[in-house]
Amino acid sequence: xxxxxxxxxxxxxxxxxxxxxxxxxxxxxxxxxxxxxxxxxxxxxxxxxxxxxxxxxxxxxxxxxxxxxxxxxxxxxxxxxxxxxxxxxxxxxxxxxxxxxxxxxxxxxxxxxxxxxxxxxxxxxxxxxxxxxxxxxxxxxxxxxxxxxxxxxxxxxxxxxxxxxxxxxxxxxxxxxxxxxxxxxxxxxxxxxxxxxxxxxxxxxxxxxxxxxxxxxxxxxxxxxxxxxxxxxxxxxxxxxxxxxxxxxxxxxxxxxxxxxxxxxxxxxxxxxxxxxxxxxxxxxxxxxxxxxxxxxxxxxxxxxxxxxxxxxxxxxxxxxxxxxxxxxxxxxxxxxxxxxxxxxxxxxxxxxxxxxxxxxxxxxxxxxxxxxxxxxxxxxxxxxxxxxxxxxxxxxxxxxxxxxxxxxxxxxxxxxxxxxxxxxxxxxx
Amino acid sequence: xxxxxxxxxxxxxxxxxxxxxxxxxxxxxxxxxxxxxxxxxxxxxxxxxxxxxxxxxxxxxxxxxxxxxxxxxxxxxxxxxxxxxxxxxxxxxxxxxxxxxxxxxxxxxxxxxxxxxxxxxxxxxxxxxxxxxxxxxxxxxxxxxxxxxxxxxxxxxxxxxxxxxxxxxxxxxxxxxxxxxxxxxxxxxxxxxxxxxxxxxxxxxxxxxxxxxxxxxxxxxxxxxxxxxxxxxxxxxxxxxxxxxxxxxxxxxxxxxxxxxxxxxxxxxxxxxxxxxxxxxxxxxxxxxxxxxxxxxxxxxxxxxxxxxxxxxxxxxxxxxxxxxxxxxxxxxxxxxxxxxxxxxxxxxxxxxxxxxxxxxxxxxxxxxxxxxxxxxxxxxxxxxxxxxxxxxxxxxxxxxxxxxxxxxxxxxxxxxxxxxxxxxxxxxx
Numbered sequence: 001x002x003x004x005x006x007x008x009x010x011x012x013x014x015x016x017x018x019x020x021x022x023x024x025x026x027x028x029x030x031x032x033x034x035x036x037x038x039x040x041x042x043x044x045x046x047x048x049x050x051x052x053x054x055x056x057x058x059x060x061x062x063x064x065x066x067x068x069x070x071x072x073x074x075x076x077x078x079x080x081x082x083x084x085x086x087x088x089x090x091x092x093x094x095x096x097x098x099x100x101x102x103x104x105x106x107x108x109x110x111x112x113x114x115x116x117x118x119x120x121x122x123x124x125x126x127x128x129x130x131x132x133x134x135x136x137x138x139x140x141x142x143x144x145x146x147x148x149x150x151x152x153x154x155x156x157x158x159x160x161x162x163x164x165x166x167x168x169x170x171x172x173x174x175x176x177x178x179x180x181x182x183x184x185x186x187x188x189x190x191x192x193x194x195x196x197x198x199x200x201x202x203x204x205x206x207x208x209x210x211x212x213x214x215x216x217x218x219x220x221x222x223x224x225x226x227x228x229x230x231x232x233x234x235x236x237x238x239x240x241x242x243x244x245x246x247x248x249x250x251x252x253x254x255x256x257x258x259x260x261x262x263x264x265x266x267x268x269x270x271x272x273x274x275x276x277x278x279x280x281x282x283x284x285x286x287x288x289x290x291x292x293x294x295x296x297x298x299x300x301x302x303x304x305x306x307x308x309x310x311x312x313x314x315x316x317x318x319x320x321x322x323x324x325x326x327x328x329x330x331x332x333x334x335x336x337x338x339x340x341x342x343x344x345x346x347x348x349x350x351x352x353x354x355x356x357x358x359x360x361x362x363x364x365x366x367x368x369x370x371x372x373x374x375x376x377x378x379x380x381x382x383x384x385x386x387x388x389x390x391x392x393x394x395x396x397x398x399x400x401x402x403x404x405x406x407x408x409x410x411x412x413x414x415x416x417x418x419x420x421x422x423x424x425x426x427x428x429x430x
Numbered sequence: 431x432x433x434x435x436x437x438x439x440x441x442x443x444x445x446x447x448x449x450x451x452x453x454x455x456x457x458x459x460x461x462x463x464x465x466x467x468x469x470x471x472x473x474x475x476x477x478x479x480x481x482x483x484x485x486x487x488x489x490x491x492x493x494x495x496x497x498x499x500x501x502x503x504x505x506x507x508x509x510x511x512x513x514x515x516x517x518x519x520x521x522x523x524x525x526x527x528x529x530x531x532x533x534x535x536x537x538x539x540x541x542x543x544x545x546x547x548x549x550x551x552x553x554x555x556x557x558x559x560x561x562x563x564x565x566x567x568x569x570x571x572x573x574x575x576x577x578x579x580x581x582x583x584x585x586x587x588x589x590x591x592x593x594x595x596x597x598x599x600x601x602x603x604x605x606x607x608x609x610x611x612x613x614x615x616x617x618x619x620x621x622x623x624x625x626x627x628x629x630x631x632x633x634x635x636x637x638x639x640x641x642x643x644x645x646x647x648x649x650x651x652x653x654x655x656x657x658x659x660x661x662x663x664x665x666x667x668x669x670x671x672x673x674x675x676x677x678x679x680x681x682x683x684x685x686x687x688x689x690x691x692x693x694x695x696x697x698x699x700x701x702x703x704x705x706x707x708x709x710x711x712x713x714x715x716x717x718x719x720x721x722x723x724x725x726x727x728x729x730x731x732x733x734x735x736x737x738x739x740x741x742x743x744x745x746x747x748x749x750x751x752x753x754x755x756x757x758x759x760x761x762x763x764x765x766x767x768x769x770x771x772x773x774x775x776x777x778x779x780x781x782x783x784x785x786x787x788x789x790x791x792x793x794x795x796x797x798x799x800x801x802x803x804x805x806x807x808x809x810x811x812x813x814x815x816x817x818x819x820x821x822x823x824x825x826x827x828x829x830x831x832x833x834x835x836x837x838x839x840x841x842x843x844x845x846x847x848x849x850x851x852x853x854x855x856x857x858x859x860x
Binding site: 022026029032035137139142143146148149150151152217275278279290291292294295296297298300306309311314316317321325330334 | 459462561569725746748761
């Protein structure tokens with residue numbers, strides 16, 4: 001048996017502690033699969049006194065995580081601190097600079113600095129593993145980089161944030177408005193006390209930018225992601241969706257169009273006939289469409305200690321087995337920057353909901369706005385009557401360019417009868 | 431760029447031809463991902479004159495596939511002939527013996543000779559790739575071997591045969607009896623003219639034995655698989671299933687119980703709340719339950735030229751990237767033979783359907799048989815009345831041992847009122 005792979009773990013939060021626990025519990029199993037042991041030789045965290053239920057005897061404790069980067073007894077630094085910058089960034093940079101392999105679960109770090117870090121890893125011939133950064137328990141980075149390596153990827157999309165999926169599922173199944181469902185998610189531990197990054201779509205955007213880079217061989221371009229969260233989705237939209245044959249999911253979608261790389265995160269109407277419509281609760285799902293493999297969907301836990309630790313250790317096992325591939329599937333020098341496809345040029349079908357005064361002539365004004373913008377209406381629903389007061393009116397469109405829809409919506413928003421800004425949700429086509 | 435990986439393709443049927451086509455079409459893309467080209471330098475097939483729409487200029491033609499094994503210009507032999515024995519077996523054996531890497535899509539070959547072939551590959555330090563042998567377009571072998579390598583696998587199961595899934599879906603959605611649905615599947619090209627291996631569950635069993643070996647680190651034991659096909663599933667069962675909240679799927683299920691390795695292929699009642707219940711038509715799905723990763727499901731095309739070629743070439747790409755792992759995840763010497771868990775010891779819930787004469791006392795006789803076998807009835811349905819003539823009676827049981835259920839069914843089968851052998855379908859629990 002070869003000599004052990006020696007790991008330094010930075011950050012002993014939920015995930016870090018579980019990684020240490022997993023490596024201890026499955027030591028023999030992993031050794032039989034790798035031909036060598038994977039051993040935690042050093043750890044670093046802020047609070048040495050906290051009881052994490054871990055046996056840390058014989059493991060070096062370091063108050064300063066950065067010390068791991070220079071420790072000659074460490075082969076791999078496992079960065080589980082989090083955050084796009086600060087200590088996490090410094091540590092990963094220093095570790096790679098010192099020629100150490102790095103495994104991280106840090107999506108923000110990768111989304112902001114992925115290409116530069118990949119370059120640093122490459123120049124030292126070491127691995128930069130980040131399976132745990134996207135869709136935790138689903139080995140999707142490996143699938144894209146290796147399992148589907150024979151394919152030109154046509155589209156990659158998914159439910160990448162368990163908090164949002166939990167909230168949208170609770171809204172639908174328990175008929176809750178967004179705020180109530182969010183409070184519920186927080187009580188159950190599915191949402192953090194500051195849920196901004198999740199509900200505003202930022203976390204999904206981090207993951208999407210990473211997926212897009214691996215799938216399309218392009219530098220990570222987080223700033224190019226169009227991001228909308230779920231805070232504007234009403235229970236009324238979920239009800240209309242169901243009536244129209246859709247479930248609403250927060251999707252991250254990336255594809256290469258004639259206008260360039262389209263990366264977008266927003267609530268989507270998903271036809272109930274598509275299996276991703278049935279991925280509920282805190283589960284994640286990623287769909288890969290390849291030109292030979294056709295459509296593949298992987299469903300699993302997107303977060304949580306166990307699934308994330310499983311992904312972190314899978315990366316460590318790859319390293320222990322001496323399997324190293326370029327972080328984004330091709331060497332950094334071969335990554336091809338693509339123009340950003342503007343959302344104005346996005347083509348698709350749309351769901352729009354208006355809140356208008358129920359009086360004669362309103363429908364005529366609205367449909368005229370669509371006609372003049374050359375947007376073709378597929379369906380129009382006005383449930384109930386409420387003469388003189390407001391009613392919701394829902395329309396779905398045929399395939400159109402987003403800029404054209406924007407013109408119609410702007411005109412309708414300015415109508416005297418319109419009482420709330422129109423709400424738009426894109427209908428994803430499969 | 432390193433020197434090209436030179437491939438000899440044996441068998442130019444649907445899959446073989448598509449592999450040649452894929453490598454030609456994606457040559458540059460694959461080279462950018464591997465750092466070297468993958469080139470087909472020789473092919474072999476029975477009929478040289480058949481027009482396959484392939485550009486074979488510059489590629490050696492060999493009438494005798496075995497010649498590929500000894501050809502010094504070939505690095506990898508790609509076996510796409512099929513069949514557990516005969517030429518396919520001879521070729522793979524000879525190629526490995528000559529120190530060539532081998533990639534195959536041949537599940538029958540692996541199910542029957544997997545362990546011996548893995549040993550041959552190991553002794554020469556070459557790869558034996560078979561991603562395409564199980565669930566075509568789903569990279570499940572890689573996921574088990576690498577993505578979930580940090581996990582003790584608790585259960586692996588799936589819909590592994592698109593023909594059966596197509597037939598069961600057509601029975602349910604178009605209200606067809608089995609024979610009609612099979613004829614339809616044959617007309618549409620989803621079933622072969624001799625569909626025996628598919629509908630009798632043998633194909634699923636081949637794939638399950640391979641999955642179990644990789645998942646549990648045990649020698650391939652195809653002979654230990656309990657196999658039932660779908661020929662006995664009636665439309666009436668599908669209707670009752672739906673009423674009880676189930677869809678019927680042909681599953682292959684493998685897990686390690688206290689009695690040993692349980693490997694079984696049979697129609698299953700799957701609760702509609704489980705996402706695998708919604709994998710319809712010719713799609714395949716594999717669920718992996720790991721002790722850290724939790725439940726993961728992958729859905730994709732199980733067969734067809736494109737998805738299978740995608741998997742074959744993924745294996746070639748692994749070889750081109752010099753990523754070689756033991757075929758069944760650990761070296762053959764470390765595979766641990768497990769006792770076969772007898773189906774008699776299987777514990778689970780059951781659906782049973784009886785065809786009995788509708789007369790007083792029948793129910794009492796039947797329920798007494800269950801009571802005496804100590805099998806607890808969960809539900810009992812007798813729809814409609816037909817005094818003096820036969821009626822279907824359906825029962826579902828609580829958790830029980832299969833041997834006990836067998837005793838109850840034997841006694842009921844012998845009742846004077848019983849007109850057809852009782853039908854039993856296992857209810858899979860999640």
